[in-house]
Amino acid sequence: MTKLYEGAKLIRSKNxxxxxxxxDIIFPSHEQFKKIASCHALAVEHVAALLGVPLDKIKRYDLPLANAIKFSIVRKYPAGDFLDDDLYGCQEHRFLVNLDVPDEVRV
Incomplete structure (x- = not known):
């Protein structure tokens, strides 16, 4: 297995x-994007489980012109709420960085 960060150009999360x-998961080439977009590792169900969110609170967007896959989730608490632990949402992508993907999707 290969880690997602080894095939992606950029992995980030934000408010x-x-x-x-x-x-946002951005890939260096369209070929790489096509391979990973069809991979089960980034299926909505799998990413929802990885992030700990219900399926009705996550959406996936494939952006082939940008060689990118985008996920949007509903926050557990509004940004800045007393219980919110990441105001800018910039630490949430840590779960995706080391995601295992099949070796054959790596270019």
Whole structure:
């Protein structure tokens, strides 16, 4: 198995307003994007389980012109709430960085 960060150009998470966090996975080539986009490792069900969010609180967007896959999740608590532990949402991608993907998707 290969780690997602080994095939991606950029993996990040960020605030998408007070009630959402977005995750961007950008690939260096369209070939790499096509391979990983069809891989089970980044299926909505798998990523939802990895992030600990219900399926109705996550959406996946494939952006082939940008060689990117984007996930958006509803935050557990609004940004800045007393119980919110990541105001900017910039630490949430840590679960995706070491995600195992099949070796054959790596270019």
């Amino acid at each position: 998408a307003g007070p009630f959402a966090i977005t995750f």
